[in-house]
Amino acid sequence: MFLLALSSLIFFFLNKMHSINRGETIRLTNDVKTIKRLNQELEAEIEERKKMEEQLQFYVTTDALTGVLNRRTGMLMLGNAMKEAKRNWRSVTICFVDINFLKQINDAYGHNEGDKLIVAVSTVLKKILRESDSICRLGGDEFLLIMPNCNEEQAQEVGARIERRMEHYNALEQKQYKISLSYGFAEHTPCCSQSIEELLEIADRRMYQMKQGARSVIYK
Structure with missing residues (x-):
């Protein structure tokens, strides 16, 4: 049990x-x-x-219209590039680019066409740059190219590439108008004490000289 x-x-x-x-x-x-x-x-x-x-x-x-860097980011990139150039004892060159007659194109064909033109120019400019280069839209019809390790001779070649690319674009698109650009270069060397504003002013002045009908002025 x-x-x-x-x-x-x-x-x-x-x-x-x-x-x-x-x-x-x-x-x-x-x-x-x-x-x-x-x-x-x-x-x-x-x-x-x-x-x-x-x-x-x-x-x-980023600039909303073109997809390139906006002005604020571009200025930060330029400041960093200038510091890097001085630290490594190298040059950095900028190119101030302006679209000619954008206002007249806007007036004649509308702002939508003008926007397409701005986008087309940004695309052309991106194609001529190296991987180490940067492009920003300053606003309106103005762009800035930032090119580290770029000297006078190389800057002149950039200008030539801009001309060739725009000629190719105009021939390909066959629009009722031709796109043309004015541009000016300025080089910042390690021994320079230029500020960002002073460097931009030099490039802007040279761009304006070209815009006024003078030949391409690079390092006067």
């Missing part, structure tokens, strides 16, 4: 332990599934936030 009671007790105990273990296994399985789901949700949220930050960074640094 005692053995029967003991056997029943042991059976009950083992059955109870099995039930507990089974329940614990189910709970652990559910916990693992929950943790996996939460991790997936967290990864998705992190990825979404990363995309939003990248989009925000793009909008903050």
